[in-house]
Amino acid sequence: GQQLNQSPQSMFIQEGEDVSMNCTSSSIFNTWLWYKQDPGEGPVLLIALYKAGELTSNGRLTAQFGITRKDSFLNISASIPSDVGIYFCAGDTPYGQNFVFGPGTRLSVLP
Amino acid sequence: EPEVTQTPSHQVTQMGQEVILRCVPISNHLYFYWYRQILGQKVEFLVSFYNNEISEKSEIFDDQFSVERPDGSNFTLKIRSTKLEDSAMYFCASRAGGGKAFFGQGTRLTVV
Numbered sequence: 001g002q003q004l005n006q007s008p009q010s011m012f013i014q015e016g017e018d019v020s021m022n023c024t025s026s027s028i029f030n031t032w033l034w035y036k037q038d039p040g041e042g043p044v045l046l047i048a049l050y051k052a053g054e055l056t057s058n059g060r061l062t063a064q065f066g067i068t069r070k071d072s073f074l075n076i077s078a079s080i081p082s083d084v085g086i087y088f089c090a091g092d093t094p095y096g097q098n099f100v101f102g103p104g105t106r107l108s109v110l111p
Numbered sequence: 112e113p114e115v116t117q118t119p120s121h122q123v124t125q126m127g128q129e130v131i132l133r134c135v136p137i138s139n140h141l142y143f144y145w146y147r148q149i150l151g152q153k154v155e156f157l158v159s160f161y162n163n164e165i166s167e168k169s170e171i172f173d174d175q176f177s178v179e180r181p182d183g184s185n186f187t188l189k190i191r192s193t194k195l196e197d198s199a200m201y202f203c204a205s206r207a208g209g210g211k212a213f214f215g216q217g218t219r220l221t222v223v
């Protein structure tokens with residue numbers, strides 16, 4: 001089946017630094033979604049991307065839908081302690097009606 | 112802001128017992144999903160539901176699982192005879208059409 005890969009698997013950064021993470025697949029996707037999950041909570045939608053090349057921002061977050069439709073990246077600028085969590089990408093499977101999730105990138109922000 | 116709600120937040124059950132996890136999707140949404148997340152692992156797709164029937168299911172979603180939309184608002188996941196390995200967070204999600212899917216807070220199922 002379709003699989004998503006995320007890199008890095010985990011990262012430790014200093015507060016105030018910018019962060020970049022990405023999501024890749026061997027298959028094409030119609031939609032990319034980025035979620036953040038705090039411990040014991042459900043995934044919270046951050047950004048949705050609908051077409052190749054699209055660049056979308058949500059506050060300090062920016063995400064792009066790759067031209068090939070096989071990748072997406074998420075940037076966080078000027079990180080703060082509450083950015084700590086696991087960031088998941090999810091792709092909308094072509095011809096299907098479900099979302100496939102990547103394994104996540106665990107972000108730790110050091111004061 | 113409308114949200115997906117799930118009950119209970121935590122369910123403890125004995126192995127072999129049946130459990131029903133409940134979800135109230137966002138009211139004008141048409142597509143409904145159940146996902147599972149074993150502790151420390153990624154979110155895994157179980158089943159999608161549209162127009163009162165299952166539209167897609169994963170290999171995890173075997174005969175012990177079933178879903179139902181018994182009325183206009185609830186969407187339930189039933190696990191018939193729970194096993195220890197069913198212990199996980201179960202998330203319900205819904206969406207209106209193409210695009211954004213919104214998740215509930217999850218039900219933590221513990222099978223003992």
